[in-house]
Amino acid sequence: MLDVTGLQKIYPGQQGEVEALRDLTFDLGEGELACLVGPSGCGKTTLLKCIAGLMRPSSGSVVLAGTSVTGPPPDMAVVFQEYGRSLFPWLRVRDNVELPLKEKKLPKQRRRELSDEALDAVGLLKSADAYPWQLSGGMQQRVAIARAIAYEPRVLLMDEPFAAVDAQTRADLEDLIRTLWKRFSMTVLFVTHDIDEAVYLGERVLVMSSSPTIIQDDVTIDLPDERDQINTRGEHRFAELRTRIYAEIRNASQSATAQPQEAGKAH
Amino acid sequence: MSAASTDTRDAARRPGASGASRIALRALHLLLLPLVLIGAWWLASAVTGLYYLPTPGEIAATFVEVWGAERLAADVLPSIGRLIGGFTLGSVLGVALGVVLGLSARLRAVLEPVLEFFRAIPPPVLVPLLMLFMGVNTTMKLAVIVSGCIWPILLNTIEGVRAVDPVLIDTCRCYGVRGRRWLTTLVLRSASPQIMAGMRQGLSIAIILMVISEMFASSSGLGYTIIQFQRSFAIPEMWSGILLLGLLGFGLSVLFGLAERRVLYWYNGVRAAARGE
């Protein structure tokens, strides 16, 4: 479904270049829910923007369903890390959700059905006529998610969507994502820096190293399909998986602390 | 601490006074200063007895007399028409050019020094020039108004278009929002606070230039009439014309404020939310 091969991204900058991604290779199957974890600043957002066609990689390729990605693909939706800024403050919640559908030239009635369904799924049907700035951070986040779902994407990319919400809302949103993923059968790539969240949500967890960034590990999450905030997190297997990933990330950041000196010499 | 501040705010919003006396108090707030000023003027003109300084009473009486239906139709309405025409034209041109320049860094680099130069020319000096080119007619007066009020609108629009949030730009790209919808829903709406600020400045410049273009070269209009009164030493009449201009400017500014409140409803909401209200 989604093939990333040898992806490298170097940002040009005044104080020399920044190599945000060194060499990433992985692929996602159709209908898979994969989580991407990695330390802050390791290039998760950069990777997502390359996959979404919002940014050209310096080398390597992204292929979506057999087609090489050079611009934003038509059936992909993105929930941005800065979700509050990704909503149009001059449009009401429903118009925010329906804007992409208008561009798809869907008839009014169909747009309404889709926005109703999506807003209902995230529990915000009652706020359809509010403006985004009248909502709390968690509610704004759910609007951004509803907009992505209503778009009926085949691939959904989410960039640390729960960073700014409290623990309870976060747990609810995590369950929401799994429900939506099953109901709408999409391929989901979910970026987070929270290891527990990645293990709880994913079928698979990709671990990114810190800069220079590669895919450090690719862990299959063999937990039962039905997940539950209390029981799943209490399972022995859950603890094993999170310990394994935690160790990987620790390794990654230790090798990273050794790296900068090397890089410094090379310059 | 936050609870205490909420209490004081609530107290300020709901004073002990009843509804009627609150309205009276508000009316007093609004009218107090104008009344004091008129009183002071009255005193000054009565005490000095200056010929050039008629009392407010005289001016008011003259006002009713001078600005009857005939003058309204012959001088005032055409002036207002030119003002609104010139302002509208200046706004449309300013916003259109501003969007183009705001979106293209290359065009900006080429045109910015030239724009700064033209902006620095005081528009009234263009009146004699435009008279030569266009003659003394409505087109010339419109050109004078446009040449003055376009600058703040143009420059503010450029700023507004340049400041569109990159996250919203990415959102539009990712969801395939482009073309006309992209222009109206993303660019113009994002820039609307700056555009409105520019238009407000442009409006007051347009009023000034409306009067000036008529004072220079005209045989009708508000500016012309006021100059005529002054030349024929019809002092109370002249004052009543100035009063009319003041009222006109005030009325237009109130209308503009109403339009602005509607257009920028979301913006005021965002700002209030950011302040934590």
Ligand SMILES: Nc1ncnc2c1ncn2[C@@H]1O[C@H](COP(=O)(O)OP(=O)(O)OP(=O)(O)O)[C@@H](O)[C@H]1O
């Ligand atoms: N536009 C840019 N220009 C130059 N360098 C950039 C730019 N964007 C990101 N970087 C650099 O690239 C690296 C990766 O950034 P990125 O935003 O992808 O990290 P991230 O993993 O998403 O971090 P976080 O978890 O904090 O969101 C960082 O070192 C950052 O400084």
Ligand SMILES: [Mg+2]
């Ligand atoms: Mg990021």
